[in-house]
Amino acid sequence: MSELEKDCLFCKIIRGEIPSYTVFENDDVKAFLDISQVTKGHTLLIPKKHLENIFDYSQEDAAKYLQYIPTVAKAIRESDPAIKGMNLEVNNGEIAGQAVMHSHIHLIPRYSEDDDMVVPHVDNSSQYSEKNYQAVANAIKSNLE
Incomplete structure (x- = not known):
């Protein structure tokens, strides 16, 4: 585990220095209940390699660690027949709400439309023309490896 x-909170959890409610673990990843439990079953999936956020992932890292998302998501869904859906949340950087600087994916079960969970999204489409959309798309395309 070099x-x-x-001093990383999640690295300490991986090492067993801090207890967790582990739901899945292998040589690559650990999944455990988020202490906040936004909804019952809220789980975090983390790589057992310290990667600060998604921007630190190589293609190999993504293949190695992200492949377990469906495994954990399906197990959560099957754990409670009341689960109707699930939000996957990944916050990258403090500005995006990342509180622990070790890459992690929130798997948050949804039980009903009125479960008090807020998923904030803003529709800014009125500020974009076809030309604006194409310029943004081109800027992103030009940076693909």
């Missing part, structure tokens, strides 16, 4: 950070 690829873990000494």
Whole structure:
């Protein structure tokens, strides 16, 4: 476990220095209940390699760690017949709401439309023309490896 950070909260959980309610673990990843439990079953999936956020992932890292999302998501869904859907949330950087600087994916079960969970999204489409959309798309395309 040489690829873990000494003072990282999630690295400490991986090392067993801090207890967690583990739901899945193998050599690559660990999934455990989020202490906040936004909804019952709210789980975090983390790589067992310290990667700060998605911007640190190589293609190999993505293949190695993200392949377990469906495994954990399906297990959560099957754990409670009341689960109707699930939000996957990944916050990258403090500005995006990342609180622990170790890559993690929130798997948040949804039980009903009125479960008090807020998923904030803003529709800014009125500010974009076809030309604006194409310029943004081109800027992104030009940076693909």
